[in-house]
Amino acid sequence: MRFDLASLSDLDEIMTIEKQGFNSAEAGSVEGYRERIQKLNKTFLVAKDDSNKVIGFICGPAVSTRFVKDEMYDKTPDNMAIGGHQLIFTIAISPNFRGQGIGSRLLNEFEKIAKRDKRESIALTCLKDRIPFYEKNGFKNMGQADSNHGNEIWFNMEKII
Structure with missing residues (x-):
């Protein structure tokens, strides 16, 4: 496995993973991800397998907002x-590769850039059920977020670096 900065040629595979990991109210659009790849060209990483998939x-963006x-x-x-502050909009893993530590490795690579x-x-x-994963990766639960994205209850997670 290797890590690369995302390019527009990765968009279709990114969207497949996005749709597999998030419901329609939570998932980003093709246009939104195209904009992210273009604007977040230093903070959008992909993990690729040996076949370059x-x-x-x-x-996520690096902004002044916490x-x-x-x-x-x-x-x-x-x-x-x-x-x-480095924010994370999305971290997503293909269902066939979940549970193999790829999410933690992506967080680690992202932290190096930050x-x-x-x-x-x-x-x-993140949603409540994902809090333990982020805590395992050094993040602290900062309480309920001021968000209603996808009509869900979200929690702010933060890691001071």
């Missing part, structure tokens, strides 16, 4: 060059 991805806001899903913010670019923290929102 995308098996997972992680993406936590993800719902409006960021509608219009992807530009990345700050240095500093700020440290290189002198971010203060990494933060994301």
Whole structure:
């Protein structure tokens, strides 16, 4: 397995994984992911298997805001060059590759980029059942998020780096 920055040629495989991991109210659109690949060109990673197939991805903007806001899903913010906070919009793994540590490895690779670019923290929102996974990866539950994305209850998770 290897990690690469996402490119538009990865879009179809990214969308397949997105639709397998999120319901229709939560999942991002093709247009939204095209914008993310273009705008988050330094903070959109894909994990690829030996046949160069995308098996997972992680993406999000580096911004001055500490936590993800719902409006960021509608219009992807530009990345700050240095500093700020690294947010994670999405981390998703192909169902055939779940449970193999790929999500943790993607988080680790993402943290390397955040440290290189002198971010203060990494933060994301997640559903309650995903909290233990993020805690295992060094994130702290900061409480219920001010979000109604997909009409779900979300929790802010943060890791100071």
